[in-house]
Amino acid sequence: MSIIDAAASVFCREGFAGANIDLIAVEAGVSRQTVYNHHRDKEKLFMAVVRDLTERCNAGIFATFASFPDQPRDLEADLIGFAVRMNQNCICNRDGRFLRKLIQTEGERYPELFAEWQDQGPGRTWPALAARFARLAHAGHLAIDDPDVAARQFLALANAELQITFMLGGMPSEDDVLQSATHGVRTFLRAFGKRRSAAAVEKQLASA
Amino acid sequence: MSIIDAAASVFCREGFAGANIDLIAVEAGVSRQTVYNHHRDKEKLFMAVVRDLTERCNAGIFATFASFPDQPRDLEADLIGFAVRMNQNCICNRDGRFLRKLIQTEGERYPELFAEWQDQGPGRTWPALAARFARLAHAGHLAIDDPDVAARQFLALANAELQITFMLGGMPSEDDVLQSATHGVRTFLRAFGKRRSAAAVEKQLASA
């Protein structure tokens, strides 16, 4: 395991103050001095960890975006699949859990570092997801007013039942992820799906 | 400020490992020895803090539940008001932010303590909120299959746009809270509101 990986693990488990450089060195399989050679001090090491995690998470998120159902065959099933992949590959995986925890625990202590994360992370991924939903709406598959709002609500709904697990830093089971995604997507489609509205049917009735 | 309050503040800012008992004593305006007299050691003090916060947050949540719109005049406006109160009085206030942060940062280290929180907190509040929505549905104001799912999704939607602020431990502005609640409730009602469905109108058409 690389020094950065070991450091990520220890920083997450113990917090910045509680993290022990000796332990990081042991876990990385190197001597303490090597840690200090590569990364000047504890704080620099921490920054390197956050940057590394942000980068890898972003890569995972954009890779998963590539599987967004732009031309859905079964909209509900396709969106559920996408939500599940999003969770499994980006939010619940090692990097995602670690990054989230570091942001939560140390975010206030390093404003500039996490401002950078916000720009590079959500600042780039949210609009990208919103654009996908906008295209889906434009193609007639959804009825969306504000794609940015819809994108945030999509993720919020897909994770609605995993909140407590996330809070405690745990890893939800595959079943939990699937169930939360299923319920979330169903509600999302009840809100934004393009069933013929009652008004449209009435109009059709009137013209008949 | 009481010892518990000061400790909550310091534990949240610095984490358990980084929290300094001297600092807690100063912030509480007592001597270090008094802290040790009241709470045997750091860990006991931490437990007392979590218990106290859980209790106060629960009280606030149930107090806010009392203002749930059981007989809504304007369902959208009433639910938005409820969502805003929920956020302002329970989730974004001092106790709520502190408790959330302690759960996130130290949850894994004290499984039994936070299992207790889960039982006493979400374990009691979620079903209570679900019951309110069930009643609202039974009275004909909403079309809900599973009130537990709906309750979780209601909160997820109401907070959908505050996630990043929560992650960083920040305090969203009143405007942000109102906007997130408004968008969230609108989507919630698009999904669960009782407009006549297209199917119902068709049935009416067929019988005519």
Next chain:
DNA sequence: ACAAATTTAGACAGTCTTGTCTAATTCGTC
């Protein structure tokens, strides 16, 4: 095989923290 660069083990000073102890002081109550 050799030279340069890197890594290692271990010692080390300096700092910080926890939790205890003691003796003096303050507070509440009668």
Next chain:
DNA sequence: GACGAATTAGACAAGACTGTCTAAATTTGT
């Protein structure tokens, strides 16, 4: 005012951690 309980300041030992240093060992490239 007097007595018992609580609080305070400060010293203290024991332990932990960071970051540096040195000399030996190992790896790397040629």
